[in-house]
Amino acid sequence: MEMNFEDITVVGFDADDTLWVNETYFRETEEKFADLLEGFETKNKIDQELFRTEIKNLDLYGYGIKGFMLSMIESALELSNNGISQATLGRILNLGKEMISHPVELLEGVEEVLEKLQGKYRLIVLTKGDLLDQERKLERSGLTDYFHHVEVLSDKKEKNYQNLLDHLNIDVKNFIMIGNSLKSDVLPLVNIGARAIHVPFHTTWKHEMVEGPVEHKGYMTVSALPEILKYLK
Amino acid sequence: MEMNFEDITVVGFDADDTLWVNETYFRETEEKFADLLEGFETKNKIDQELFRTEIKNLDLYGYGIKGFMLSMIESALELSNNGISQATLGRILNLGKEMISHPVELLEGVEEVLEKLQGKYRLIVLTKGDLLDQERKLERSGLTDYFHHVEVLSDKKEKNYQNLLDHLNIDVKNFIMIGNSLKSDVLPLVNIGARAIHVPFHTTWKHEMVEGPVEHKGYMTVSALPEILKYLK
Numbered sequence: 001m002e003m004n005f006e007d008i009t010v011v012g013f014d015a016d017d018t019l020w021v022n023e024t025y026f027r028e029t030e031e032k033f034a035d036l037l038e039g040f041e042t043k044n045k046i047d048q049e050l051f052r053t054e055i056k057n058l059d060l061y062g063y064g065i066k067g068f069m070l071s072m073i074e075s076a077l078e079l080s081n082n083g084i085s086q087a088t089l090g091r092i093l094n095l096g097k098e099m100i101s102h103p104v105e106l107l108e109g110v111e112e113v114l115e116k117l118q119g120k121y122r123l124i125v126l127t128k129g130d131l132l133d134q135e136r137k138l139e140r141s142g143l144t145d146y147f148h149h150v151e152v153l154s155d156k157k158e159k160n161y162q163n164l165l166d167h168l169n170i171d172v173k174n175f176i177m178i179g180n181s182l183k184s185d186v187l188p189l190v191n192i193g194a195r196a197i198h199v200p201f202h203t204t205w206k207h208e209m210v211e212g213p214v215e216h217k218g219y220m221t222v223s224a225l226p227e228i229l230k231y232l233k
Numbered sequence: 234m235e236m237n238f239e240d241i242t243v244v245g246f247d248a249d250d251t252l253w254v255n256e257t258y259f260r261e262t263e264e265k266f267a268d269l270l271e272g273f274e275t276k277n278k279i280d281q282e283l284f285r286t287e288i289k290n291l292d293l294y295g296y297g298i299k300g301f302m303l304s305m306i307e308s309a310l311e312l313s314n315n316g317i318s319q320a321t322l323g324r325i326l327n328l329g330k331e332m333i334s335h336p337v338e339l340l341e342g343v344e345e346v347l348e349k350l351q352g353k354y355r356l357i358v359l360t361k362g363d364l365l366d367q368e369r370k371l372e373r374s375g376l377t378d379y380f381h382h383v384e385v386l387s388d389k390k391e392k393n394y395q396n397l398l399d400h401l402n403i404d405v406k407n408f409i410m411i412g413n414s415l416k417s418d419v420l421p422l423v424n425i426g427a428r429a430i431h432v433p434f435h436t437t438w439k440h441e442m443v444e445g446p447v448e449h450k451g452y453m454t455v456s457a458l459p460e461i462l463k464y465l466k
Contacts, residue, residue, distance in 0.1 A: 060333050062365035066299040073306060074326055082319035089322065090310050093303065100293050131364050132295035132387040149400045152385070154365040167382045 003195065003220060005231050010170050011117060013147075014179030015127040015134060017201035018225070020141055021105040026068065029095050033072055036088050040080045050075045062154055064130030069096030100133065104140040107201075109226035114146040116229055125150040126164070126177065128184065156184035158192050165194070178228060190218035199225050236428065236453060238464050243403050244350060246380075247412030248360040248367060250434035251458070253374055254338040259301065262328050266305055269321050273313045283308045295387055297363030302329030333366065337373040340434075342459035347379040349462055358383040359397070359410065361417065389417035391425050398427070411461060423451035432458050 016022035034046045041049070053075040054068065061067025072092050076084045117123060123146055127134045131152045138144055151168075153160045165172060172194040179185025180201040189196040196219040222228060249255035267279045274282070286308040287301065294300030305325050309317045350356060356379055360367045364385045371377055384401075386393040398405060405427040412418020413434040422429040429452040455461060 060330060061299060062363070066294060066303060070299060070302055070326065070329075073322070077319055077323050077326075080319075082323070084319060086310055086313075086315035086317065086319070086322075089306070089319075090315070093307055093310075096303075097293060130295070131385055135387050149396070152364055154368050163382070 003218075003231070005176070005195075005233075007173055008121065008176045008195070008232065009174040010122045010124065010168075010176075011232065012124050012126040012175065012177040014177070014181065014185045015125050015137065016129065017180045018107070018178060018185070018199060019110050019125075019143065020107060020137065023201065025099050025102055029068075029072075029099055032095055033076075033092065036091060037076060037079055037084065040083065046075075046079060049079050053078070062130075063128045064133055065096055065099050066130060068099075069093065072096065104137050106141060106143075107225060109224060110143070113225050113229060114143060117232060118146050121232065122148050124148050124168075126153065126156075126179075127151075128153045128156050156181075156188060158188040161188050161194070162192050165192075176232070178225070186219050193218075195219060197222060197228050197231070199223075199228070236451075236464070238409070238428075238466075240406055241354065241409045241428070241465065242407040243355045243357065243401075243409075244465065245357050245359040245408065245410040247410070247414065247418045248358050248370065249362065250413045251340070251411060251418070251432060252343050252358075252376065253340060253370065256434065258332050258335055262301075262305075262332055265328055266309075266325065269324060270309060270312055270317065273316065279308075279312060282312050286311070295363075296361045297366055298329055298332050299363060301332075302326065305329065337370050339374060339376075340458060342457060343376070346458050346462060347376060350465060351379050354465065355381050357381050357401075359386065359389075359412075360384075361386045361389050389414075389421060391421040394421050394427070395425050398425075409465070411458070419452050426451075428452060430455055430461050430464070432456075432461070 013019060030047065030050060033050065034043045037046050050072065053071045057067060057071050057074070061070060069092070072095070073089060076089060076092055114123065125134075125138060125147050127150070129152065134152050135150060138147070138150055151164055153164065165175060172192055176195045176197065177185055177189045178197045178199060180199055182198055186196040186198045198219055198221040200221065200223070246252060263280065263283065266283065267276045270279050283305065286304045290300060290304050290307070294303060302325070305328070306322060309322060309325055347356065358367075358371060358380050360383070362385065367385050368383060371380070371383055384397055386397065398408060405425055408427045410418055410422045410427065410429045411432060412429070413432055415431055419429040419431045431452055431454040433454065433456070
């Protein structure tokens with residue numbers, strides 16, 4: 001399939017694991033969480049239970065570190081049958097605070113790509129999760145000036161994207177989304193008639209995984225962000 | 234001072250305690266929190282300590298129920314010197330979940346006001362706090378169709394408003410903000426040259442209070458939302 005990029009005027013970038021490392025810190029925190037609870041259950045069971053709690057709470061808390069922290073507290077109480085010590089619960093709160101305060105680690109080639117695209121396209125950041133958290137990361141990243149603005153969506157479903165494009169007066173045909181998640185950054189866009197480039201990150205949260213190979217008109221996969229410069233010039 | 238409203242084209246509404254009840258539920262939850270901790274400290278000390286913890290965490294967590302929940306857990310551990318029971322911590326989590334799930338209670342006259350203003354002005358919701366939470370409340374409120382869209386700001390300082398007006402291409406002279414908080418909904422707007430109408434709510438969070446009488450050009454105070462219809466026609 002030949003994709004044509006001539007009519008693109010607006011480029012949306014996912015942020016977490018597209019511009020900077022994110023999922024890795026969740027994995028590391030899950031490891032530490034499992035270590036704190038190892039007297040009560042197997043590592044595997046702890047992992048499963050935390051994931052189950054996160055998914056159960058997703059409608060209530062949405063995406064982001066604060067909801068993750070609350071789910072860690074909840075599943076620590078459940079996994080231990082209320083046997084976990086109060087001091088350990090305090091340590092779990094601190095694990096979350098450390099995540100929030102973590103320095104931003106840009107992925108390779110990000111600045112080079114933004115440098116080349118700025119002025120030619122309107123660049124926006126399109127992320128889900130916590131607004132304050134995402135604004136803070138953008139500020140710490142030093143990338144603020146490349147972007148027209150940041151949009152934080154409560155979810156990244158077709159309806160969220162469609163509402164956003166409507167409100168920004170952007171025609172789907174002029175829009176392309178760049179991101180690491182097929183489920184959140186690619187397929188919903190393709191389904192509403194926009195385009196997308198998939199840039200996989202080495203770690204994907206289970207909830208973001210799409211089973212089996214996904215072939216779809218309207219998007220392509222590249223192996224690293226700088227490759228998008230072949231198409232967007 | 235005579236305020237002129239002829240050039241207003243866009244009306245921004247704060248949501249919590251302007252369109253619907255909010256602060257009241259925080260007060261009620263604080264009461265229940267103090268009841269759960271009453272073996273450890275006086276009610277007054279518990280109130281103070283929770284507030285201190287919230288303010289300490291505000292930069293980290295921002296506004297909203299999830300941050301409030303995390304601060305309740307943290308101050309319960311501190312106030313009790315880790316003596317609070319695990320079961321009580323579970324109950325504190327549930328207090329927060331109940332807040333998130335609480336039905337939306339519209340303030341008096343809200344629908345009548347929106348009904349009259351729709352079509353004459355572009356109406357937007359401008360709130361701070363948690364994006365998912367605010368979207369959910371708007372949906373539950375049944376008011377969605379009155380509004381062009383919702384903007385959730387990480388904070389409501391001059392800079393946040395200025396960025397927003399820039400990004401929406403709204404001239405400050407065409408914009409008026411309606412809200413219950415002098416600090417968040419009124420003064421920052423006046424300071425950037427926009428206008429505001431202050432509609433006080435009976436309960437104000439300590440952090441939102443402004444000391445002493447505040448007189449300022451560019452805004453007026455009304456005693457209930459329907460009074461804005463005298464000015465915006």
